[in-house]
Amino acid sequence: MTTAHTVQSCRYSRWDGQLSRSRWTWLMIVCIGVRLAAKRSRTRGLVIAGGLLVLGSCGMFYALSLLETLVGTSQARGLYDFIRVMLGVDVSGVARLEELRGLLWRCVFLLAVHIQMFWVVLMVAQAGPGVIANDLKARALPIYFAKPVTPLTYLVGKWMTVVVFIAMVTLIPNLASLLLGTWMTGGPGTWGEFLVLAGDLLVSGLGLCVVAGAIVIALSSLTSDRRYVTGAWLAICVLLVAAQAVVRDALPADSVRGFLGCISLKDNVLVLTEWLFGMREAWETAALPSEAFIRAPLSEGSPGCAAVVLAGWTVGALLLCYRQVVRFSRSAANV
Amino acid sequence: MSVLNCHNLVKSYGRITALSSVTLAVEPGVVGLLGPNGAGKSTLISVLLGQTPATSGEGSVLGLDIRRRQRQIRRQVGFMPENDCLIPGLSGIGYVRYAGRLAGMTHGDAMQRAHEVLDYVDLDEARYRPAEEYSAGMKQRLKLAQALVHDPDLLLLDEPTNGMDPQGRQTMLALISDLGRAGISVLLSSHLLPDVERVCARVLIMGGGELLATGGIAEMKRPHATLYRLEYSGDGAVFRRRLAERNVAVLEHRDGQLNIELPGEGTQRLVLEAACEAEAQLHGLHPKRSSLEDMFMGAIQRQTDP
């Protein structure tokens, strides 16, 4: 590029490189977003704490594998009690525990998902609210929209930033538990079962990430103060759970069976996860007596209803966010 | 080939018309965009960048249609916004690299080019510090760097010397002139008329959503043939008499200053003769020149009372 001038008449040097069509711009937005959010120690703390769940899950798998070898012996009693408390089912009457391995592993993962629900609320409250709100506050949007970045690219980039953090406390630990548990104890059964379980975990994890991510970026796009977003997110989570509890108590159980799961997001997610894992069929195949169950093995609610509600929340949130982002992109020059 | 072209460009938001039938053609070079607040300058920039669609009319930037080739336009145009548009948490170098990658540069290209433009705007060690800690002048230069990182052919600068002290302004204006010499076209929007006078070759004056006037700075600043302002020390009355004897008309006089009109072109020596005869010391002999301020106020005036 430089010719053999000894002294340039002007100091600015031009660049003869190429600009790509930028299909991966959204990924760059994700990388920066993740890097910036990960700088905060509370975020890192939550990720690490979420990862500790792996130890818990692997501990459960180990206990189950140990129990299989100790069936019928007196040492098994402690383990039977442990399983009963943790998974809500008494398997002391079962002769061949190996046949239930797949089902019990799924129970462990469901328990993990239950716990991770709370973790997701905290993680989203920590890493989510600022994604768009901080850009609004810093008036950084003109920088994005003066470049060949479309509102859709921006939206997807921000959405995936939150998805990454949620995945770090749900999907990743679950897959890690599955791998580590399989390595330690031989897995949930055949290779086929392993792959199916891995697939189910992936789908359910991604689904949760996508829904929670969409809701929080929609909230983040509404204001430049991240604290309001945090408050709104926590309010949505808590109020919906509370509303569900009220409805459940107020209405007779039989009449609105199908609708009960539809209000709270948490319960919708659990209903869908159980459906995805095929828990109903698995329990029916296991044919355990009803006294073996400490608590109801399945959540109440219809998966179809849950899917519709979650899809509605997601689509609504994304549309709202998109509308906001398009509005911001248009007034970028004098924002 | 003109860098900016508009034909009957109209932009309205509901009942408010921000741009009403703007037609302009801007040649390559450094051009100033002036106008009172609310004249439509920001709207024009938004429409040209394709950020908001024009209500009617056509336009092209660097030969690319503003309605259909928005992404390509933004690859070839750099924009330096007026406000502090920092991404919180990034260092100077991180910010410029990010801007490069958003424009479509590869990782390596963005890194190398970001450092190059930061050298150009003289942000040395400071580039590794968080951008929030920068002074006003440094922030402006950082914004210029992010506009330059992908080597645009056209730069849109919105109040580039905002909040800078006099030395900072000189530096920024020198950078802009240098960019002009490098072959980059610049559209400079500013309220500071002396800045525009110093670096721009042409100006566009907008008001009330319309283009009111365009003009070249050089032709505007051509010295008047016969109107002069004098600065002197000595006996004013005697000096004025000697001038009058030579048919030099004294239009106005104040202590130490005179506004005169020469009888003809090239007769400045009459002033010197009068000064020598009156034993007055001539400190200054200034031909009247239009200032950009006159041109601007004139254009606005013509709009308000046509």
Add this chain to the structure above:
Amino acid sequence: MSIIELNALSKWYGEVIGLNNVTTRVGHGITGLVGPNGAGKSTLMGLAMGQLRPSKGAITVFGDRVWDNPHVLTRIGYCPEGDAFWPNVTGRQFVTFLGRASGMHGAALKTAVHEVIESTGMTPHADRAIRGYSKGMRQRIKLAQTLVHRPQLLILDEPFTGADPVARHHLADLFRELAERGVDILLSSHVLHEVEALTRQILMIDHGRIVAEGDLQTVRRELHDRPHAIRVRLDQPRRLGRRLVDLEEVMSLRIAAADTLIIETASPDRVHHQLSGIILEEGIAVREIAAADESLEAVFGYLTNRSA
């Protein structure tokens, strides 16, 4: 009589120095306060307003100390830098409230508010919420509240920020008019040519210290280590140069362009005295004679040579 007097005044914020042992007086009329960013201009204004407490030394305005003395504030009007308003009040309400805070009330307040809104050109916008104002309008409404209680002294920190050229023109006219009416003004601005157009009295600060004060031309003459530059536009610069090189007072000559000669001298008056005569003798056609570095911008550059 000086309006503001500073005596060995220092102000520091923790370890950071704002003003360092400053002794000076600000007199009647318009005084321009100039200096690079971070030099101490806002500190000085804050101290003059009694908003900052001197760390050492004293400052008096109209002979009274200002710290902890709200009474003297009725005679001072302050227009700070920065953009902080109550967004939902209208311009008129804003100015009225602050006028009341300065001790005005009733019909006098109403008339004053009306006048001051008129003189800052905000009458068409006064009854809209400030939230909808542009930057220049905010600046003008801020100025209106500065003027509403008819203060004797105005302290203005960057009053032209954000104003478009039309507004700048009006504001400059307004300041001139006020000065003619006897109001004293201390204003700071980065736009040096605007300061120069308003006044020749300057106060130049750098690094918390005064580097120059007084009449601009006098200050320039005091810069003995900086020879004056006289620019002459003419047809034959070399011919004139050949004659001028013999003059003792001429330190250097530079052919800056095909038609421009720059003469450097420590005694510009003596050179001017002889210049006209020499030009006439040689019969050279001269188009312009001007001082090249007596502007505020040039003096500022000489005295505050910090890198930006």
